[in-house]
Amino acid sequence: MTQDLRLAVAAELERARARTALLTDAVDDNDLVRQHSPLMSPLVWDLAHVGNQEELWLVRDVGGREPVRRDIDELYDAFKHPRGDRPALPLLGPAEARAYVGQVRDKALDVLDRVRLDDGPLVADGFAFGMIVQHEQQHDETMLATHQLRTGAPVLDAVPPPQARVELPEEVLVPGGAFTMGTDTEAWALDNERPAHTVEVPAFFIDAAPVTNARYAEFIAAGGYDDQRWWSERGWAHRQAAGLTAPQHWQRDGDGWACTKFGRTEKIVPDEPVVHVCFFEAEAFAAWAGRRLPTEAEWEKAARFDPATGRSRRFPWGDDAPEARHANLGQRHLSPAPAGAYPDGASPLGVHQLIGDVWEWTSSGFHPYPGFRVFPYEEYSQVFFGGDYRVLRGGSFGTDAAACRGTFRNWDHPIRRQIFSGFRCARDAGPELT
Numbered sequence: 001m002t003q004d005l006r007l008a009v010a011a012e013l014e015r016a017r018a019r020t021a022l023l024t025d026a027v028d029d030n031d032l033v034r035q036h037s038p039l040m041s042p043l044v045w046d047l048a049h050v051g052n053q054e055e056l057w058l059v060r061d062v063g064g065r066e067p068v069r070r071d072i073d074e075l076y077d078a079f080k081h082p083r084g085d086r087p088a089l090p091l092l093g094p095a096e097a098r099a100y101v102g103q104v105r106d107k108a109l110d111v112l113d114r115v116r117l118d119d120g121p122l123v124a125d126g127f128a129f130g131m132i133v134q135h136e137q138q139h140d141e142t143m144l145a146t147h148q149l150r151t152g153a154p155v156l157d158a159v160p161p162p163q164a165r166v167e168l169p170e171e172v173l174v175p176g177g178a179f180t181m182g183t184d185t186e187a188w189a190l191d192n193e194r195p196a197h198t199v200e201v202p203a204f205f206i207d208a209a210p211v212t213n214a215r216y217a218e219f220i221a222a223g224g225y226d227d228q229r230w231w232s233e234r235g236w237a238h239r240q241a242a243g244l245t246a247p248q249h250w251q252r253d254g255d256g257w258a259c260t261k262f263g264r265t266e267k268i269v270p271d272e273p274v275v276h277v278c279f280f281e282a283e284a285f286a287a288w289a290g291r292r293l294p295t296e297a298e299w300e301k302a303a304r305f306d307p308a309t310g311r312s313r314r315f316p317w318g319d320d321a322p323e324a325r326h327a328n329l330g331q332r333h334l335s336p337a338p339a340g341a342y343p344d345g346a347s348p349l350g351v352h353q354l355i356g357d358v359w360e361w362t363s364s365g366f367h368p369y370p371g372f373r374v375f376p377y378e379e380y381s382q383v384f385f386g387g388d389y390r391v392l393r394g395g396s397f398g399t400d401a402a403a404c405r406g407t408f409r410n411w412d413h414p415i416r417r418q419i420f421s422g423f424r425c426a427r428d429a430g431p432e433l434t
Contacts, residue, residue: 002117002118005117005125005126006112006113006117006126008126009112009126009129009130009133010109010112012129012130012133012402013105013108013109013112013129013132013133013136015402016133016136016137016140016400016402017101017105017136019137019140019331019400020047020050020101020136020139020140020143023043023140023143023144023147023156024043024044024047024094024098024143026147026155026156027043027150027155029093029094031043031150031152032044032047032094033087033091033093033094034087035084035086035087036146036149036150036151037146037149037418038083038084039083039084039149039416039418040083040142040145040146040149040418041083041086041142041146042086042087042091043143043146044091044092044093044094044097045076045086045089045091046139046142046143046146047094047097047098047101048072048075048076048091048092048097048100048101049076049078049139050101050135050136050139051097051100051101051104051105052069052072052073052076052104053076053132053135053136054101054104054105054108054132054136055067055068055069055104055107055108056073057128057131057132058107058108058111058112058128058129058132059104059107059108059111061122061128062111062115062122062123062128062129063107063108063110063111063114063115065107065111068100068103068104068107069100072092072100075089075090075091075092079379108129108132112129121375121376122376124187125187125188126187126188127187127188128376130187130188130402131188131190131376133188133402133403134188134190134402134403137399137400137402137403138403140331140398140400141396141398141399141400141403141420144156144331144398144420145398145418145419145420147262148249148261148262148418149418150263151263152263153263154262154263154264155262155263156262156263156334157334158331158332158333158334159332159333160333160335161272161328161333161335161336161337161338161341161397162337162338162341162342163338163341164271164338164339164340164341165340165341165342165343166340166343167340168208168209168339168340168352169208169350170207170208171205171206171207171208171427172205172206172207172208172302172349172350172351173203173204173205173349173429174201174203174204174205174206174298174301174302174305174349174351175203175307176201176202176203176204176429177200177201178198178199178200178201179198179199179201179300179301179304179305179312180196180197180198180199180311180312181196181197181198181199181297181300181301181312181369181407182194182195182196182197182369182407183195183196183407184196186314186405186407188402189405189407189408190380190381190408191372191373191374191375191376191380191381191382192366192368192369192372192380192381192409193369193407193408193409194369194372194373194375195369195370195371195372195373197369197370197371199297199301201297201298201301202428202429203429204294204298204426204427204428204429205426205427205428205429206294206298206299206302206351206424206425206426207424207425207426208339208350208351208352209273209339209340209352209353209424210273210274210336210339210353210357210358210360210422210423210424211273211274211282211285211422211423211424211425212270212271212272212273212274212338212339213257213268213269213270213271213272213273213274214268214270214271215274216247216274216277216285217256217257217268217270219284219285219288219289220245220246220257222288224284224285224288225239225244225245225246225284227288229287230284230285230287230288231280231283231284231287232280232283232284234280234414235279235280235281235283235284235414238278238280238414238415239280239281239284242415244278244281247259247274247275247276247277247281247417248276248277248417248418249261249276250268251265253267256268261334261335262334269335269338271338271339271340272335272336272337272338272339273336273339273353273357273358273422274358274422274423275335275336275358275396275420275421275422276417276418276419276420276421277361277417277421277422277423278414278415278416278417278421279361279390279414279415279416279421280414280415281417282361282421282422282423283361283363285423285425286423286425289425290427291425291426291427292363292425292426292427293361293362293363293423293425293426294362294363294424294425294426295362295363295364295426296362296363296364296391296393296409297364298362298426299354299360299362299393299394300312300393300406300407302347302349302351302354303315303316303347303351303354303355303393303394303406304316304347304406304407305347305348305349306348307348307349308348312406313348313406314405314406314407315345315355315405315406316345316346316347316348316351316354316355316406317344317345317346317347321401322345322355322356322401322404325342325344325345326342326344326345326355326356327342327345327353327355327356327357327395327401328341328342328353328356328357328397329355329356329395329397329399329400329401329404330399330400330401331397331398331400332397333397334397335397336357336358336396336397336420336422337353337356337357337397339352339353340352341353342356354393354394354406355394355395355404355406356394356395356396356397356399356404357394357396357397357422358394358396358397358420358421358422358423359392359393359394359395359396359399359410359419359420359421359422360392360393360394360421360422360423360424361390361392361421361422361423362390362391362392362393363390364390364391365386365389365390365391366384366385366386366387366389366390366391366409366411367385367386368381368382368385384411388413388414389411389412389413389414390411390412390413390414391409391410391411392410392411392412392419392421393408393409393410395408395410396419396420396421397420398420399420
């Protein structure tokens with residue numbers, strides 16, 4: 001069993017590194033060191049940062065080995081240097097960064113071969129290695145977002161997502177009652193996903209799929225960006241200050257809309273989920289539509305609750321790991337898939353595409369669960385609790401399966417939209433259904 005786990009962990013580490021290489025080898029050195037947006041780090045910073053985190057946790061902490069490059073720790077400490085300041089730092093150049101992450105990886109794999117995977121909570125079930133896999137995959141998604149902000153000729157390619165296979169209802173009723181939120185059993189779950197706890201959720205309706213481009217275009221056509229009624233006070237102030245008139249990367253195309261995806265500008269696909277909208281835009285659309293955004297607990301109940309058994313599943317479709325037929329994950333495609341493209345990934349209640357395609361804004365702030373315990377370090381979750389964040393759920397087409405599950409929690413500032421963010425709406429059920 002231990003050897004099987006070692007092989008599985010090594011495969012996940014190598015799979016993450018292959019994706020990192022794809023994203024960094026796709027551009028020349030000038031693009032690697034350039035800052036493509038003040039919201040993002042240069043790609044070469046992300047490259048060396050994933051190696052530095054791997055060195056800190058796997059080589060030094062788990063392995064007890066001598067540092068590879070202690071002198072660069074501060075350069076790649078995300079808390080010490082805001083993204084906008086990182087281009088001015090004396091960063092490792094592309095060749096040096098590649099050599100560094102390769103040297104760290106060799107040592108980390110040697111640690112994996114030698115360490116006991118039952119010797120304390122940090123390494124039990126390979127947790128520390130899984131944490132590093134998830135960290136690298138999360139930065140790969142961040143680098144993918146940087147590619148979306150990059151100007152110039154396209155450098156990334158992928159096959160189109162599958163077409164819709166089923167026609168979906170507008171919304172689905174989620175029955176009221178208690179369900180188990182969070183997890184105590186997911187081996188690589190991060191501290192903010194723990195512990196499992198019971199939450200009482202009144203009955204509600206939730207959209208069967210994320211809001212589509214066509215539906216969002218209706219909001220624009222109805223003057224949604226110009227009507228203060230639909231916006232919260234903060235949202236309206238941000239809409240005015242930022243000059244928001246449409247999702248990021250949209251532009252007028254005759255009497256319709258086009259959008260730019262990774263250097264290619266095409267007409268919007270009507271039935272694809274809208275992407276690159278901030279929380280305030282999602283909130284305003286929901287108000288215009290006579291609905292609201294779901295709470296985080298509502299989203300998770302819709303995604304995990306099985307009314308036939310009363311238990312919470314790992315994923316909407318069950319407990320098995322995601323396959324290509326279940327969800328649009330892992331950068332297999334470079335856009336969300338049309339609503340109805342993944343019937344095999346639907347929840348027992350008939351809610352579709354809860355995993356993959358677009359991160360979904362919820363109305364909830366980011367807070368610890370009852371009984372939360374820091375593990376293994378405060379800076380992963382605890383320092384963000386109670387800040388100006390909204391929780392996003394479900395992952396996107398750029399999220400890897402290793403960093404996505406029914407309990408996974410993402411969070412960001414409500415003004416952010418460079419991330420692959422969309423949403424779906426919810427509404428209260430009548431008293432007779434509660």
